Amino acid sequence: MFPDVGHPLLPRLKDHERAELGVPQSCIAWPLTDPHSGGRDADQADELVKSVLSTNAIGSWDWPDRPVVFVSDLHADAEGFLRSLIASGALTRDGKGLTGLELTAFGRSALIIIGGDCLDKGPSNLDLLHAIKRVMDLGAEIRLLAGNHDLRLLLGVRALVGERTPLNEHMFVRMGNKVLPLLREVFDLHVDPDLDLKTAPKIAECRNRIFPGAKWERHFRVAAADYLNEAAIEKELKRLRKKVRNFEEAAENAGLNMRQLYVAAAKCQSLFLDPHGPYGWFYREMKALYQAGSLLFIHAGMDDAMARELAETGAKGINRRFEQQSRENPFTFYSSSIGNLMRTKYRPVDKPLTAQGVRHLHDSGVKLLVHGHVNRAEGQRLKSMQGLLHLEGDITLDRHSRKSEGLDGIGTGCTIIYPSGDIVGLSRDFPHAKVFNPAAHGAKGILQS
Known part of the structure; x- marks a missing residue:
């Protein structure tokens, strides 16, 4: 399939923004069977396709009523954060640093979700926090999720x-x-x-x-x-x-x-x-997860206990427990199931997600888990875990990680989810935007005409 240049789902950028950011200006159907974007091998690709079909079979999708821009694992790189919002079409900038920033009409209508791990690595933790606060002060609606580094x-x-x-x-x-x-x-x-x-x-x-x-x-x-x-x-x-x-x-x-x-x-x-400290807003605003219809946004992943609790108390109940328990014994919080939300990589030592947990998530209306934590060097990746669809949205934005992985330039990219159900993965490290609509196209993943 030839890349679809100028597809209507792509953000409309100014010429100088397009040249500076280096993000793709054409899009292709999400390559579900390619290792960098979907299944790691033939068996995993087949499992991913089956998960898409079975997820569609359990009922209709409930999409957010406004666009969602997901960025994650910023790791103290303010410029990567700002460039990613510009690439999404939510922000424009006339100047450098935090000067000349302005929300676009799209930015005012969208929900921006920061998927955790704002801290550590570099270049500057405090610069990133200032950048996030500046975008919030401009009027952007931001949901800030907790990551293990935070x-x-x-x-x-x-x-x-x-x-x-x-x-x-x-x-x-x-x-x-x-x-x-x-x-x-x-x-x-x-x-x-x-x-x-x-x-x-x-x-x-x-x-x-x-x-x-x-x-x-x-x-x-x-x-x-x-x-x-x-x-x-x-x-x-x-x-x-x-x-x-x-x-x-x-x-x-x-x-x-x-x-x-x-x-x-x-x-x-x-x-x-201190809630009144200069960065007190950071932990005050932080949540464990955010659910928007069929989508659950989180930093790392789920386990059976949290899936069951989500079905019983909803996202608000889990976030209330997160706020309370994060103030208690550090170790017991971090090693608990609620801490597992921010650190699991589905390893044997982690608390497990089984088919029973996936059923609880489906009962809660969750069909797709959107998360960071596992960085990718060629843009976003879709995978299946126990039949639950996962979208990995950590695309290696911070310069420290990029240098260690042999990636040049400043990381730029985001995942955009539209009310239509179209999901767009943007990354400067993949030549095309990846477009996928699981409800409309199932396993084929072809672009809308």
Whole structure:
């Protein structure tokens, strides 16, 4: 099939925007049988096709009543975020940075969903938060979902400044090296050397508060047995040993000794966890998931317990529990089913999604899970998991990840879902926009005429 140039589903961009962004200006039917966009092999492609047909057979689709723009895994790259919204047709910019930004008519009518993992990696966490807030202040309606990287800061800081227990005293170091650029930014911009450092504990005490104690591993095995199976406990311990070995050296390479690191982390409490702090809006606005008709937007994935709870309490019930439990014990929250929503990759150590869970989701009206967390180098991908359709929308936007994966330029792209049921996957790393309408075209995935 020849690419459909100028298809009406493609965003209408100005000439200079098109040239600068590098996003495709032609579209093709979503390549369901190609490894980069659908099935990894013939069996997976066949399973995906069967899932589309069986999903259509259980009843009609309920599409959002306005366009949805989904971007995910921004990882502290403000420019990637802004370019992606411009590529969607929701935003225009006359200038650089946050100057000259303006919502388009499409941007005012659309719902923008940020699918989690705003923090870590780089270039600048705080620049990204300023960019998101600026777009919100322009009047855009944004839904902000929690990702595992976002939760790491929330839970790590709470563990550091709260009461230490065998279940949480490792949670700060568990954040790992990726959080250090953020803490360096906080130290440089928000720590007062004449006040904060002078009143901080001595460096040895700071180190003791940051790292788990000598007997922690033995106590953790006992305490964690109520929440994790043996394989998951061993995985957690192995991860921690590696992070402990490298953490202090990595902090020093970032220009932070243990005292400076502790002060920066403690400052995050007033910046991020205080509802009235300059970034208090970030966690205040954050939700676990968002349902729009047949679509469920989430950071990572589902398990049976959350699927059943969605059927019983709806998305509002789960979001209420997320808000409450994220303020409680960091480890028990992160290892629970509700934490699984932000971190699962459907591994053996993760809480499982089975056919029973998929039936609960179908009973809730959910036919398609739209998520990030699993980055792709050639645009969005559709897959089937236990018969549930998944759309993977992490298209490697941040420059840190792009460099490590051999991708050049600034990441740009998004997933647009129209009330018609048409789904458009845009990425500068795939030559055409991918278009799919499961209800209208089933397994064929052909473009509308």
